[in-house]
Amino acid sequence: MLFKSFVSASAVALALFASAPSFAADVYKLEPTHTSVTFQWTHFGFSHPSGKFMNAVGQVTLDEANPAKSSVEVSFAIDGMNTGVPALDTHLKGPEFFDAAKYPTATFKSTKVEPTGADTAKVTGDLTIHGVTKPVTLTVKLNKKAPHPMMKKDDAGFSATGQIKRSDFGIGAYVPNVSDEIDLFIEAESIKQ
Structure with a gap:
């Protein structure tokens, strides 16, 4: 009788566990051909040029x-x-600005996600550029999360904005004629793994 009760209780527990929803977090890999980091600055107050990275991984x-x-x-x-201007790209990658030969990679790793709505959040993280790490907060919107019609896999798309001061990262050449403030515009698609 005791064995029969144990088997019944075990069966009920297994049935409950099997039917319980999974609350594990889902991992999505950035899709580089649809992910961009655009940065924009002010040039002597005359214009607002921009540059773009289309090579994000994460x-x-x-x-x-x-x-x-x-x-x-x-x-x-x-x-x-x-930037669309090869000579400017070379200049920005050089020692006066990013110094890509010495600091070849930029990284961002979140430290806090603060939901602000059903599909929005403030995402704070450590941004490392030019060998310097500083906290940055991005305003993020989840545009859509659904099966991708072509890839037949779940896709999550985001837009994000933020602002940094380049002098904080040791890239302060020509401030204030070339603005210290850099506006960030990020578009990302990510595929569920």
Whole structure:
């Protein structure tokens, strides 16, 4: 009788465990051809040029049960910068600015995710550029999370904005004529692993 009760209780426990929803966080890998980091500055007050990185690699961990436990890790090679002006690219990659030969990679690793709405959050993390690490907060919007119609895998797309001071990272040449403040515009798609 005791054995029969144990078997019945075990069967009930297994059935409950099997039917319980999974609350594990999902890992999404950045899809580089649809992920861009655009940076924009002011040039002597006359114009607002921009540059772009299309070579980001990394992952987003989405925890739907507890969004504050979500995270992101991204890196990109400075050598992949493109302003549309080859001479400017060479200048920006040189020792006066990014010094890509000495500091070839930029990274961002989140330290805090603060949900601000059903599909928005403030994401704070450590940004490392030019060998200097500083905290940065991005305003992030989840654009869509659904099966990708072509890849047949779950896709999550995001837009994010933020601002940094380049002098904070030791890249202060020509301030204030060339603005210290750099606006960031990030678009990302990520594929569930």
